[in-house]
Amino acid sequence: MKASENFGENVFGISVMRDKLPKDVYKSLVSTIEDGTPLDPGVASVVANAMKDWAVEKGATHFTHWFQPMTGITAEKHDSFVSPGKDGRAIMEFSGKELVMGEPDASSFPSGGVRATFEARGYTAWDPTSFAFVKDGTLYVPSAFFSYSGEVLDKKTPLLKSMKALNREALRILKLFGTDAKQVFSTVGAEQEYFLIDKKDYLRRKDLVYTGRTLFGARPPKGQEMEDHYFGAIKARVFDFMKELDEELWKLGIFAKTEHNEVAPAQHELAPLFASSNLANDQNQLIMEMMKRIADKRGLACLLHEKPFAGINGSGKHNNWSMSTDKGVNLLDPGSTPAENSRFMLFFSAVISAVDEYQDLLRLSVAGAGNDHRLGANEAPPAIVSVYVGEELEEVLSAFERDEKYAGKKRGVMKLGVDTLPDLPKDTTDRNRTSPFAFTGNKFEFRMVGSSFSLAGPNIVINTIVADVLRRFADRLEGAKDLNQAVHDLVAETIREHKRIIFNGNSYSDEWKKEAKRRGLSDLADTAEALPLFASRKSVELFERMGVMTEREVVTRTEIMLESYCKSVAIEGLTAAEMVKRDIYPAVLRYVKELCDSIAAKKLVAGAAFSAEEGLAAKLSAMTESMWEGVTRLEDALAQSKSAESAAARSEFYAGKVLPLMNELRIVVDRAETMTPKAQWPYPTYGELLFGV
Ligand code: ADP
Numbered sequence: 142m143k144a145s146e147n148f149g150e151n152v153f154g155i156s157v158m159r160d161k162l163p164k165d166v167y168k169s170l171v172s173t174i175e176d177g178t179p180l181d182p183g184v185a186s187v188v189a190n191a192m193k194d195w196a197v198e199k200g201a202t203h204f205t206h207w208f209q210p211m212t213g214i215t216a217e218k219h220d221s222f223v224s225p226g227k228d229g230r231a232i233m234e235f236s237g238k239e240l241v242m243g244e245p246d247a248s249s250f251p252s253g254g255v256r257a258t259f260e261a262r263g264y265t266a267w268d269p270t271s272f273a274f275v276k277d278g279t280l281y282v283p284s285a286f287f288s289y290s291g292e293v294l295d296k297k298t299p300l301l302k303s304m305k306a307l308n309r310e311a312l313r314i315l316k317l318f319g320t321d322a323k324q325v326f327s328t329v330g331a332e333q334e335y336f337l338i339d340k341k342d343y344l345r346r347k348d349l350v351y352t353g354r355t356l357f358g359a360r361p362p363k364g365q366e367m368e369d370h371y372f373g374a375i376k377a378r379v380f381d382f383m384k385e386l387d388e389e390l391w392k393l394g395i396f397a398k399t400e401h402n403e404v405a406p407a408q409h410e411l412a413p414l415f416a417s418s419n420l421a422n423d424q425n426q427l428i429m430e431m432m433k434r435i436a437d438k439r440g441l442a443c444l445l446h447e448k449p450f451a452g453i454n455g456s457g458k459h460n461n462w463s464m465s466t467d468k469g470v471n472l473l474d475p476g477s478t479p480a481e482n483s484r485f486m487l488f489f490s491a492v493i494s495a496v497d498e499y500q501d502l503l504r505l506s507v508a509g510a511g512n513d514h515r516l517g518a519n520e521a522p523p524a525i526v527s528v529y530v531g532e533e534l535e536e537v538l539s540a541f542e543r544d545e546k547y548a549g550k551k552r553g554v555m556k557l558g559v560d561t562l563p564d565l566p567k568d569t570t571d572r573n574r575t576s577p578f579a580f581t582g583n584k585f586e587f588r589m590v591g592s593s594f595s596l597a598g599p600n601i602v603i604n605t606i607v608a609d610v611l612r613r614f615a616d617r618l619e620g621a622k623d624l625n626q627a628v629h630d631l632v633a634e635t636i637r638e639h640k641r642i643i644f645n646g647n648s649y650s651d652e653w654k655k656e657a658k659r660r661g662l663s664d665l666a667d668t669a670e671a672l673p674l675f676a677s678r679k680s681v682e683l684f685e686r687m688g689v690m691t692e693r694e695v696v697t698r699t700e701i702m703l704e705s706y707c708k709s710v711a712i713e714g715l716t717a718a719e720m721v722k723r724d725i726y727p728a729v730l731r732y733v734k735e736l737c738d739s740i741a742a743k744k745l746v747a748g749a750a751f752s753a754e755e756g757l758a759a760k761l762s763a764m765t766e767s768m769w770e771g772v773t774r775l776e777d778a779l780a781q782s783k784s785a786e787s788a789a790a791r792s793e794f795y796a797g798k799v800l801p802l803m804n805e806l807r808i809v810v811d812r813a814e815t816m817t818p819k820a821q822w823p824y825p826t827y828g829e830l831l832f833g834v
């Protein structure tokens with residue numbers, strides 16, 4: 142299949158709208174999509190009908206509002222188009238009302254108690270700024286999800302509100318420069334990492350099935366040093382998988398390119414072309430779903446967990462972020478004229494300032510049980526947030542800050558709005574790979590996001606914090622007499638105040654940890670430490686001020702995320718206990734018995750040596766003892782966790798007590814694995830999972 146032929150064939154996108162809608166309806170809908178004008182209610186029924194006819198042509202019989210509850214994945218409830226016609230025959234119908242609003246049975250989605258106090262009902266509302274599509278004989282209508290009382294229950298709505306806030310404040314700035322732009326939106330291109338393993342092996346690992354990661358597993362002799370032995374049988378299947386995945390995503394209008402990743406065995410990456418944050422977020426949900434489904438169909442399992450294997454690099458989702466106008470101008474592109482440079486420096490320093498002021502929010506937006514195993518583990522960015530700007534830009538910044546001569550190609554003091562910035566390298570080769578938040582020429586790359594995450598959370602934060610700084614900038618600049626001078630001073634001042642967040646060196650190093658501490662940067666080790674700060678005064682005030690979330694929404698969201706963290710660790714603990722008690726312990730015990738039988742038999746033979754068996758049996762028996770003790774301690778802790786008073790206290794308990802007990806247990810189990818015959822080990826080993834041996 143050629144991408145150009147089938148690209149977007151299952152999407153009710155702009156070109157389909159142009160073909161299928163009356164001109165005035167098309168115009169009205171497009172202006173809602175592109176300029177954010179409120180949707181004209183009269184338009185909905187015409188759009189619904191056109192959408193239905195188009196979907197039916199594609200074989201659809203059903204429609205669904207497709208929404209993103211706080212679980213971080215998507216939800217849907219299918220209804221058929223079929224209604225009774227006048228003469229007893231069935232007709233296909235889809236009304237404007239059905240397009241605009243839905244009422245799924247939503248009582249089982251997490252709401253942090255929001256819905257309980259009102260009505261159990263939840264509603265979905267069409268989001269016309271993302272595109273409807275056909276999949277599995279169903280028309281999917283991207284939707285927001287909220288309660289009867291209007292409280293937001295999903296991840297999409299705050300994302301849209303954060304984009305609105307950014308649009309509002311960025312336009313204020315652009316007006317000062319004189320602009321023809323009607324809208325500014327954030328753009329995201331998220332590189333998605335994942336593992337593919339054999340499905341048969343996957344199904345034999347309770348830990349992978351229940352928790353998404355291996356809770357046990359001795360390291361194979363070979364790790365990720367070399368990827369040459371990536372085994373043949375899988376390789377062909379992986380190739381076919383990627384081909385089908387690309388093709389399916391193209392049909393859904395997602396321009397994706399799958400690639401082998403060189404870092405870990407069995408690990409790969411997919412990078413789609415960037416889109417508006419909202420669309421990119423929807424598309425990423427589809428990408429993850431398609432990956433799992435196509436893998437399953439092809440005898441593979443796709444692992445999206447941040448750390449499926451200990452000792453092997455985990456998976457992230459690099460969030461490339463920028464701001465663009467409806468005229469296609471990237472506001473983080475330095476440009477080539479003094480005016481463009483000046484605008485760039487203003488937006489650029491706004492991001493620097495936002496990241497420094499709200500380090501905690503960025504950190505907690507990527508906190509989760511899975512990502513805790515990855516961040517700061519010498520493979521992914523540390524838990525400390527910092528910004529890489531590159532040497533060239535750093536020189537420019539420090540020249541500004543000191544109002545000194547820039548030592549580069551330009552001579553003299555550089556003046557914003559008058560002079561041109563030196564050419565900044567847009568290199569992709571030698572840029573710093575260890576930085577959590579890196580400027581890469583015309584966008585920032587936030588590298589801390591976990592592979593299983595919804596893009597909504599981190600992007601709600603980025604959009605909102607940048608919008609907040611732009612608001613402050615606009616307040617100050619709007620009254621300025623000499624705009625050039627005012628911008629110049631503001632940029633210099635911002636750099637002076639926030640340069641501590643800039644770090645171009647190796648973020649994985651211990652020196653950086655020390656240096657970051659000296660600079661007073663925040664270092665939140667894990668989810669239990671980071672997440673509660675979401676409900677801090679500073680955070681609540683920010684989200685309320687920017688019109689993104691109410692205090693109640695922030696507080697309930699914090700609860701939901703903490704609970705979800707606790708649930709994840711609890712499931713891991715229970716799974717670990719079950720694996721040991723029912724599979725691993727009995728297996729090792731059986732082998733010890735075999736050894737003892739052999740010793741007993743040999744004792745009857747004069748001169749037969751059995752010291753090896755004796756030694757091994759003694760070691761393994763000691764291990765089974767300590768395994769059993771370990772499981773008992775773990776189960777006690779899991780029972781005790783229930784008595785914690787709050788979600789925050791419970792998550793501290795899981796992080797501080799339960800996880801360390803799981804780690805202790807793992808050490809014994811993994812050691813026992815290396816001494817037990819492979820045929821008797823109850824689970825596929827790391828060697829089998831990663832290398833097929
Ligand atoms: P790499 O060198 O890391 O492979 P690219 O520069 O090709 O990177 O892009 C990586 C990702 O960044 C892609 O998903 C791409 O679409 C996205 N990207 C490029 N420009 C922007 C932008 N202006 N805003 C958001 N994402 C972008």
Ligand code: MG
Binds near residue numbers: 459
């Ligand atoms: Mg990248």
